[in-house]
Amino acid sequence: MKNITHIMVLLLLVLTGCKEEKKQEIQAPEPELTVLEKVANAHGFDNWANVNELKFTFNVDRDTNHFERVWNWKPKTNDVTAKSLETEISYNRKALDSITSKTDAAFINDKFWLLLPFQLIWDQNNFKYEHSAQSQAPISKKAMQKLTIVYGAEGGYTPGDAYDIYFGDDHIIQEWVFRKANSTEPSMTTTWEDYTTINGMKFAKSHKKEGENFNLHFTAIEVK
Structure with a gap:
């Protein structure tokens, strides 16, 4: 009886080992990340899926001149509100017209400066790239x-x-x-400097030119 029990235990161990070996064979190796993914992930791209609303002010200071635009974007619905000293306009990026297209072009520009690392993923089908x-x-x-x-x-x-x-x-x-x-x-x-981290995402708040009194910078960044 002891011999039979011993044989059954050995058989169970062998079968278990075979199952584990098969599991290991089935598991595929993790794919190598592209340089686009590495840059995006370094800036916290994985956290973007949780964002319901992004607010920011786009500023340009050149010598004594100051310019700014205030944006409120809800990425899940693509609703955008733009504010400047003169006007306030709200629109949806899925329903642009001749007026809102001009505002949207400014939004795309300002968003690109703030979210370039993420644009590398969003736009990757629209550009070609080389890495050195x-x-x-x-x-x-x-x-x-x-x-x-x-x-x-x-x-x-x-x-x-x-x-x-x-x-x-x-x-x-x-x-x-x-x-x-x-x-x-x-x-x-x-x-690209003066980084801040909000909800796990890194944003460069300041962009300066060498030898010029120029600073393109972001203030009032809010993420919900």
Whole structure:
């Protein structure tokens, strides 16, 4: 009787081992993240799914001149409210007309400055990209990784534009170059600095030009 019991225990262990081995064989390896995903995730992209409302003020200070626009965006419904010193307008991005399209173009511009790391995921079917493991950043002259994205020649408000994005091994953006219509010369070069973390997402609040009294910056960022 003892021998039979012993044999049954051994058989059970063998069968259990076979099942575990089959489970291990079935499990596929985790896919390698793209550089787009690495940059987006470093800035907290995984937390965006929880966002119901985003408020922010887009500011530009150039010498003694100041300009600002206030935005309230509900991404799940695509409702947008824009406020400036002169006007306030509310619209839905799924139902644009000749008037709201002009406001929406400004919204896309301002949102792009704030949410570029996330746009890399949202827009990835609309641009081509190249990644360099080491390149010299244009302002700091430091060695960084470089990601170049070039939007398609059709669609969007500014088709064909290109961006050179510089970041360290932590994949946090530190500088970028905007090249209108994929020109060889930079149209604008700024820093990405003064980061703040809200609900697990990193936002660069300040973008400055080298040698100029210029600061494109964000205030009153609220995430719900």
